[in-house]
Amino acid sequence: MKAAVKTAEGDFEIKEVPIPEITRPDYVLVKVRSAGVCGSDLHSWKVPRPEAVGRITGHELAGDVVAVGDEVTNLKVGDRVGVDSVVSCGKCYWCRVGQDHICPECFSIRGETFARGFSEYVVGPAAKCYKLPDHVGYAEAAIMDVYGTGIHAIARTNAHVGQTVVIFGAGPVGVSLLDLLNVVGVKSIITDIIDGPLEFAKNTIGAYATINSKKEDPVKKVLELTDGMGADIVFECVGGGAGPFLIPQAVEMIRRKGQIALIGALRPGAALTVNWQKLQWGEIDIVPVSGFYHWGNDPEFKIVTDLLIEGKLHATEQITHRFPLDKINEAFDAAADKTKSKAIKVVIDF
Ligand SMILES: [Zn+2]
Ligand SMILES: [Zn+2]
Structure with missing residues (x-):
């Protein structure tokens, strides 16, 4: 598959990499259809960071389920989904008390699972995917990460x-x-x-x-x-x-x-x-405020996705710029210089 990979200069190069495998029975494989460029991604844009070379990023995403693990019951192949990429260890003290977003392992586990949206396929827990009706676009669903915050x-x-x-x-x-x-x-x-x-x-x-x-x-x-x-x-x-x-x-x-x-x-x-x-x-x-998780009995990602589905949000209007994966460097330039580009939100469409 194609993926945008971080270079030594802090921009991206498009590379051929292996498609990730379903390693757990509760995981699904998602074909990414849209991924948002987040303000937090811009902090490392064109900043040389040796530790980040080769990394695949992109934590705001939506796509199609293309394969499911043996124990997945909430999704099937062909479902369109918004993906909550806040994936944590599920075992530590904070995960056990329902505070997954402050799990000390969260950053690294996200980076190995769903927070690799600037590539064609991602793998991660089915429980973090929310089904989308046909009237909701992938890009709109992808930016529910921003609304989650x-x-x-x-x-x-x-x-x-x-x-x-x-x-x-x-x-x-x-x-x-x-x-x-x-x-x-x-x-x-x-x-x-x-x-x-x-x-x-x-x-x-x-x-x-x-x-x-x-x-x-x-x-x-x-x-x-x-x-x-x-x-x-x-x-x-x-x-x-x-x-x-x-x-x-x-x-x-x-x-x-x-x-x-x-x-x-x-x-x-x-x-x-x-x-x-x-x-x-x-x-x-x-x-x-750091990320999102639960409000009352519901995941915050679900709350905002439901509002999107009900037509209560202006997500479509926010998406001013769309680029293909091959043009990800142009996408980041547009997001980084909003005075020049007049961008509000920039997304990568697949
Ligand atoms: Zn973000
Ligand atoms: Zn944890």
Whole structure:
């Protein structure tokens, strides 16, 4: 099969590799039909990393079941499926208490199973596949991974109707979260430094208000929009180098008893200068968010896939750029420079 393999320069080359085998009776073989380019994939784009050479990545995917293990009962050959690639060991303490997404083995096990979406076939547990009706596209189903993070952030903060929140960053994570907060009935103010994604968030998804933080002071504007009270929750969806600047800003625009959810991937060792006194006296909670798993009795991936099937999400509108696997380097360029490409979400179609 064809696969996009990481090179020493941190981009991809298309190589012929063996099709993975079903190694366990509860596993299925899936022919990948679509895979999303995630913001987390972009952190290593064109960054030379010797340990990653030869690796196959891509953790947002959907496809067709082409073979099933002996013990698989929920799927058959020919089923179209969305794939939850958060595959964990199933044996450690965290897996046993239903917290698979923080399993210490999760990263490596995903990389050996479903999180290899930039290749033609993947193998992994049937229980992590969700059947799709014909009216749902593969690309839309693939980006349920992004929505999964959004729903997990809502579950972690208990965001609810009547609240006014701020989302930092109108990238795919911020926009998907906005889409879900609208379903919940929360008023969302979204910020970014590029106008295009803000217009998309306002006109297509339905943000309550937008702020270009390069043009106006976001703290002043949020206080104005909330009658001086501040936001109930700030969802920080940017991370990286901007995190140490944005988290202190969140503290300045949050109301007492508010919450700051950390969703954007932060760098290890990033130093923060925060108004700790306001944080402490106002009993403001910091809520880290990492991946997704269960909300109540249901997998979060299932919750968002059901919303997609019911037509409640704007997944199709988000997918602005599609590339074949052979053009994966162009796809990553488009996703990395959104000012130039005007991309919201980029996917690889097979
Ligand atoms: Zn992702
Ligand atoms: Zn585990």
